Amino acid sequence: MTRATLQDDAGNADVAEPSHEHLGTFEDKTLREGDTPAPGGAFPWAALLVMALMGFLLIATETMPAGLLPQIAAGLDITEGTAGQFVSAYALGTVVAAMPAVAMTRGIRRKPVFIVGILGFLAANLITAFSTDIVLSLGARLLAGAFSGLLWGMLAGYARRITAPEYAGRALSVASLGTPVGLAVGTPFGSWLGTTFDWRWSFGVLSILTVITVLLALFLVPDAHGQRAATRVPLVRVLGIPGVAVVLAVIVSWMLGHNILYTYIGSYLRTAGVPVPVDVALVVFGAAAIAGIAITGAVIDKGLRRLVLLSLGSFVGAGVVLIIGQGSVVAVLAAIVLWGIAFGGAAAQLQTAISAASGDNADVANSMLGVAFNLAIFAAGVAGAVVIGTFDGLVLPVVMAGLAAVALFLALAGRRTAFPR
Numbered sequence: 001m002t003r004a005t006l007q008d009d010a011g012n013a014d015v016a017e018p019s020h021e022h023l024g025t026f027e028d029k030t031l032r033e034g035d036t037p038a039p040g041g042a043f044p045w046a047a048l049l050v051m052a053l054m055g056f057l058l059i060a061t062e063t064m065p066a067g068l069l070p071q072i073a074a075g076l077d078i079t080e081g082t083a084g085q086f087v088s089a090y091a092l093g094t095v096v097a098a099m100p101a102v103a104m105t106r107g108i109r110r111k112p113v114f115i116v117g118i119l120g121f122l123a124a125n126l127i128t129a130f131s132t133d134i135v136l137s138l139g140a141r142l143l144a145g146a147f148s149g150l151l152w153g154m155l156a157g158y159a160r161r162i163t164a165p166e167y168a169g170r171a172l173s174v175a176s177l178g179t180p181v182g183l184a185v186g187t188p189f190g191s192w193l194g195t196t197f198d199w200r201w202s203f204g205v206l207s208i209l210t211v212i213t214v215l216l217a218l219f220l221v222p223d224a225h226g227q228r229a230a231t232r233v234p235l236v237r238v239l240g241i242p243g244v245a246v247v248l249a250v251i252v253s254w255m256l257g258h259n260i261l262y263t264y265i266g267s268y269l270r271t272a273g274v275p276v277p278v279d280v281a282l283v284v285f286g287a288a289a290i291a292g293i294a295i296t297g298a299v300i301d302k303g304l305r306r307l308v309l310l311s312l313g314s315f316v317g318a319g320v321v322l323i324i325g326q327g328s329v330v331a332v333l334a335a336i337v338l339w340g341i342a343f344g345g346a347a348a349q350l351q352t353a354i355s356a357a358s359g360d361n362a363d364v365a366n367s368m369l370g371v372a373f374n375l376a377i378f379a380a381g382v383a384g385a386v387v388i389g390t391f392d393g394l395v396l397p398v399v400m401a402g403l404a405a406v407a408l409f410l411a412l413a414g415r416r417t418a419f420p421r
Helices: 047-067 071-077 084-105 110-128 133-163 165-175 178-196 199-220 235-239 244-263 265-272 278-299 304-322 329-344 346-390 391-415
Strands: 003-006 017-018
Touching: 047 071, 047 084, 047 110, 047 165, 047 178, 047 199, 071 110, 071 199, 084 133, 084 235, 084 346, 110 133, 110 199, 133 165, 133 346, 165 278, 165 304, 165 346, 178 199, 178 329, 235 244, 235 346, 235 391, 244 265, 244 304, 244 346, 244 391, 265 391, 278 304, 278 329, 278 346, 304 329, 304 391, 329 346, 346 391
Parallel strands: none
Antiparallel strands: 003 017
């Protein structure tokens, strides 16, 4: 590790910068004095929990309309198929805007970008809550997805920059907590709220929570520098950094397998003859996912590679149990718990891996991660429909186990750059 003297914002020549010989250490030491905690510094619980709250809102906003299609269709006088585009438009906005938005803002200080991203997301949700025109509503959902892509792309790097280096993985685990909580609590609650009262109330409550989040961010989240110009790499070259493409391939295969079963879990339960309601299965999965991210946060900084391999192996095992244990409530619920635990820490594990592989270009790499996630969601919807249309729901865990096995092979093969020992 070499040390180079740089001038900070006040002109003091006392800021040390690590060499970039090891891509696993990407903390930007050009931050103002005090922006990046020194090793052994206090863990920024408050700031990271604000980030987790924002992640919760992003996930809930993305998935909630799926449970409100009849209400949205009736409210806007459209078909349920058209109402379903509320989800597609959001995902499309994320896919299209994430990488260019992150690339254009990566040199700007992090807190202003974070605040602007939240405010843009808030504006999109408010438009959706009050709009009576389907074109305007879909445009607002597209805009919400775009700001979501920006926020997801920057959160991983931001969380690491405000945390002491030895706690970087734990920081991502805390910041990622909003994903399983959003799936387990946010989406069902939003659907209940929209069904009990009116679907616009769901977006209204999300907007209120977003206002609270931006206020908390203003007071509790510290600022940090963006990426230095000298270390910025074009988008295409970021993809060529050793290990990045492998991590992205693992994400696509892993999340495709997950979403194929998760999206059509009702079809599997009906075909398997298991008397477990879909909402119960999803709540069990969500609770297990929260446990999974807690486990990940406790051990991720000590053995990322082993953790990823164990998670993928658990996915394969859960798929096998769902195949051979069909008809048994105990076996199916046990498999769902194993599946949820393995999924809970996946986002933090993959963000940590791609951040370490990409070094200073972690923000752009994480925007690619978000695109890969959303492409997997898109593909899972189509592939799952083909599977249950051609075969039946019992084939879904076979597909999940097979794709998880492919991801496991890729992770094993990426032992030098993507998931090093």
